[in-house]
Amino acid sequence: MCLAIPGKIIKIKSGVAIVDYKTEKREGRIVEGNYKAGDYVIIQGGLIIEKIPANQAKDWLKAFKK
Amino acid sequence: MKPEILFLKYAFPCSIVLRQRNEISQKTLNMLEKAAVNNKPLKRELLEKIYFRAITRMKVLAKERNKHYFSETIIREYFTKRHNELLDGMFTKAYDKGIDIDKNAPPSLRHLCKVFKSKVIKKEDNYYIVEYDNRKTRPVLSALLPDANINDIVTIHYGYAVEKVG
Numbered sequence: 095m096c097l098a099i100p101g102k103i104i105k106i107k108s109g110v111a112i113v114d115y116k117t118e119k120r121e122g123r124i125v126e127g128n129y130k131a132g133d134y135v136i137i138q139g140g141l142i143i144e145k146i147p148a149n150q151a152k153d154w155l156k157a158f159k160k
Numbered sequence: 161m162k163p164e165i166l167f168l169k170y171a172f173p174c175s176i177v178l179r180q181r182n183e184i185s186q187k188t189l190n191m192l193e194k195a196a197v198n199n200k201p202l203k204r205e206l207l208e209k210i211y212f213r214a215i216t217r218m219k220v221l222a223k224e225r226n227k228h229y230f231s232e233t234i235i236r237e238y239f240t241k242r243h244n245e246l247l248d249g250m251f252t253k254a255y256d257k258g259i260d261i262d263k264n265a266p267p268s269l270r271h272l273c274k275v276f277k278s279k280v281i282k283k284e285d286n287y288y289i290v291e292y293d294n295r296k297t298r299p300v301l302s303a304l305l306p307d308a309n310i311n312d313i314v315t316i317h318y319g320y321a322v323e324k325v326g
Contacts, residue, residue: 097180098180125289125299126282127297138301139286139287139301141301144268144272150267151266153265153269154269
């Protein structure tokens with residue numbers, strides 16, 4: 095199950111980020127790149143694949159309206 | 161490769177966007193994933209129904225090239241070129257029911273939805289690290305293309321490697 099929206103990293107421990115999506119939290123493995131708590135990221139298949147600038151993160155949901 | 165399989169490999173990675181908009185159910189998304197991963201050719205009518213935007217634009221492109229729209233050539237050219245142009249708002253001649261991600265969508269989303277040629281620089285259990293677009297790197301799942309190796313040139317779409325191109 096994948097989410098197409100960015101979530102916010104609230105904690106990183108041993109290369110795994112806990113990502114907050116407001117309605118739920120998910121884990122994503124950090125396998126490349128540097129991330130920190132507060133970063134908005136996209137998870138796919140259990141991996142953190144991209145960082146999203148904070149100012150764009152909230153615009154993602156708007157982009158998905160039909 | 162059957163065009164239905166090639167099409168789904170390119171189209172599937174952004175299907176979570178369709179799910180996010182509730183255009184398809186989770187059950188349908190799971191079915192699409194299973195078919196894409198297992199190289200199962202789905203019925204063309206089903207693909208055309210779900211991915212109607214891509215099909216409409218492929219038809220426009222096919223007319224320009226004087227080729228059949230559901231051919232490997234058009235599928236590849238659509239996803240590796242026209243799809244990116246549409247995301248950049250550079251191509252506006254495809255009048256259709258509406259662009260997936262319009263040019264008002266945040267740049268980071270449009271960027272992630274583009275198809276890029278990339279070089280595999282690392283291979284791990286279920287993903288590759290690839291380098292693309294002048295020094296950018298991204299992890300991509302290998303589920304759709306499990307047999308790529310380091311230094312292979314592969315196309316990527318969202319969080320997946322799609323096919324070997326060099």
